[in-house]
Amino acid sequence: MVTVNFTPNLRRHVNCPTTQVEGETVAEVLDKVFEAEPLLRGYVLDEQGILRKHMIIFLNGTALKDRKRLSDPVPNTDSEIFVMQALSGG
Amino acid sequence: MAETKLRIATRKGLFHTSRENGWELGAADFLGDNCSAVLHHPVSGAIFVALDHGHFGVKLHRSRDGGKSYEEIPAPAYPPTDVNTEPWVDIMGRTIPDSLQLIWSLEAGHADQDERLWAGTIPGGLFRSDDGGDSWQLVESLWNDPLRRKWFGGGMDFPGIHSILVHPDNPEDIVIAVSCGGIWHSTDDGASWSNIGEGMNAPYTPPEIASDPGIQDVHRLVRCPSTPERMWLQHHAGIYRSDNAGFNWQIINDVQPSSFGFAAVVHPQQPDTAWFVPEIKDEHRIPADGKVVVNRTDDGGATFNTLDQGLPGPNAYDLVFRHALDVDQSGDVLAMGSTTGSLWVSEDGGKSWETISNHLPPIYALRFD
Numbered sequence: 001m002v003t004v005n006f007t008p009n010l011r012r013h014v015n016c017p018t019t020q021v022e023g024e025t026v027a028e029v030l031d032k033v034f035e036a037e038p039l040l041r042g043y044v045l046d047e048q049g050i051l052r053k054h055m056i057i058f059l060n061g062t063a064l065k066d067r068k069r070l071s072d073p074v075p076n077t078d079s080e081i082f083v084m085q086a087l088s089g090g
Numbered sequence: 091m092a093e094t095k096l097r098i099a100t101r102k103g104l105f106h107t108s109r110e111n112g113w114e115l116g117a118a119d120f121l122g123d124n125c126s127a128v129l130h131h132p133v134s135g136a137i138f139v140a141l142d143h144g145h146f147g148v149k150l151h152r153s154r155d156g157g158k159s160y161e162e163i164p165a166p167a168y169p170p171t172d173v174n175t176e177p178w179v180d181i182m183g184r185t186i187p188d189s190l191q192l193i194w195s196l197e198a199g200h201a202d203q204d205e206r207l208w209a210g211t212i213p214g215g216l217f218r219s220d221d222g223g224d225s226w227q228l229v230e231s232l233w234n235d236p237l238r239r240k241w242f243g244g245g246m247d248f249p250g251i252h253s254i255l256v257h258p259d260n261p262e263d264i265v266i267a268v269s270c271g272g273i274w275h276s277t278d279d280g281a282s283w284s285n286i287g288e289g290m291n292a293p294y295t296p297p298e299i300a301s302d303p304g305i306q307d308v309h310r311l312v313r314c315p316s317t318p319e320r321m322w323l324q325h326h327a328g329i330y331r332s333d334n335a336g337f338n339w340q341i342i343n344d345v346q347p348s349s350f351g352f353a354a355v356v357h358p359q360q361p362d363t364a365w366f367v368p369e370i371k372d373e374h375r376i377p378a379d380g381k382v383v384v385n386r387t388d389d390g391g392a393t394f395n396t397l398d399q400g401l402p403g404p405n406a407y408d409l410v411f412r413h414a415l416d417v418d419q420s421g422d423v424l425a426m427g428s429t430t431g432s433l434w435v436s437e438d439g440g441k442s443w444e445t446i447s448n449h450l451p452p453i454y455a456l457r458f459d
Contacts, residue, residue, distance in 0.1 A: 009145075010146065013143065013146060013149075014162075039162060042147055042149070042165065043143070043146040043147060044146075046147060046189040046190070047167035047168055047189050047190065048168070048170065048171055048188065048189055050189070052145065052146065052147055054144060054145040055145060055146075085145045086145075
């Protein structure tokens with residue numbers, strides 16, 4: 001089971017509760033979250049499915065490597081994903 | 091008489107005021123959010139607000155109850171990348187993304203089309219909705235036109251569509267303007283397009299391409315509702331007038347203090363009357379002598395009156411963006427907003443101006459209902 005957390009700054013715009021889902025890659029995990037909250041997808045990914053430029057995803061404390069396809073494998077053991085804003089800009 | 095409502099899209103929210111309320115500013119919507127465009131649909135009455143959340147992307151909201159409540163609706167989205175198509179790299183060497191960067195312009199369709207919307211975006215996609223914004227379709231005929239690949243960004247990194255003009259007598263006759271990509275015309279509701287606009291010149295480019303209609307940096311294009319053949323435009327290199335719906339353009343010379351600027355509006359009933367907001371020049375985007383003025387012509391550009399009553403200066407450095415000047419349907423009431431957060435209105439065609447606020451966030455766009 002994977003626990004998915006979203007930056008609290010998103011809550012003002014869209015429903016994004018902490019969720020537990022299953023999946024073998026980050027893409028699979030997030031797809032399941034977005035099925036329940038379709039609007040949330042566009043806040044995290046652009047229309048090509050690419051992680052937005054100023055967003056960052058941590059999987060078990062490590063930044064996502066594949067920002068285009070989100071193919072990073074999720075370990076079978078309990079994992080945790082954080083979807084956050086990158087501290088870019090000023 | 092209908093209420094004269096004014097909506098103001100700013101870097102930090104959407105503000106409202108009206109003449110009937112003494113131009114007192116009401117409570118803001120989307121306070122803290124970056125509003126890039128606003129539209130009150132004249133037929134359906136719905137209000138559309140485009141937001142740019144930065145980190146979280148571009149969003150679109152709609153109100154069907156006069157602004158009491160808003161709902162998020164789908165934003166225009168570019169179709170999936172075709173892996174068999176070469177990425178579009180502009181003359182600056184920048185790869186143009188196929189994802190929405192900004193909703194730069196929102197317009198209603200013809201008066202007969204109660205749910206038609208047009209959206210002009212950065213990086214250059216034109217979108218259409220026929221269901222009041224519930225869904226959007228990229229106008230692929232324009233996006234796939236090989237000549238579009240000549241477009242490039244002006245002040246923005248990527249090209250964008252900032253002006254969308256639906257012919258008042260023909261819903262299928264559409265004219266758009268692009269920075270930087272000139273003027274494009276469709277007579278079949280967007281099924282096909284041609285690049286029009288002879289007579290414009292881009293002296294900041296090599297002479298071999300300076301008169302190419304497809305690379306012109308049009309800052310703002312407007313057309314007179316009562317005389318649709320008459321158009322005015324503020325170009326990067328001056329003010330132009332067209333008497334044949336944008337096919338040919340005549341530059342207006344000797345405009346003081348400057349013919350550089352971004353905004354342009356035309357009187358709804360008097361095609362020879364238009365207003366512009368001069369800035370010194372392209373590398374000095376501030377008012378001449380630190381004085382905010384508005385230029386008005388009443389004779390088709392032969393002469394201009396430089397209007398400053400009630401406007402600040404010296405030591406005023408307000409810049410008025412291309413969507414931040416508007417005139418109401420009477421042609422008497424104007425509103426103007428600046429990047430410094432100043433908002434002014436005039437009830438006498440620009441002769442005198444009243445300051446509504448000097449402390450708003452940077453104003454990107456404003457318009458009367």
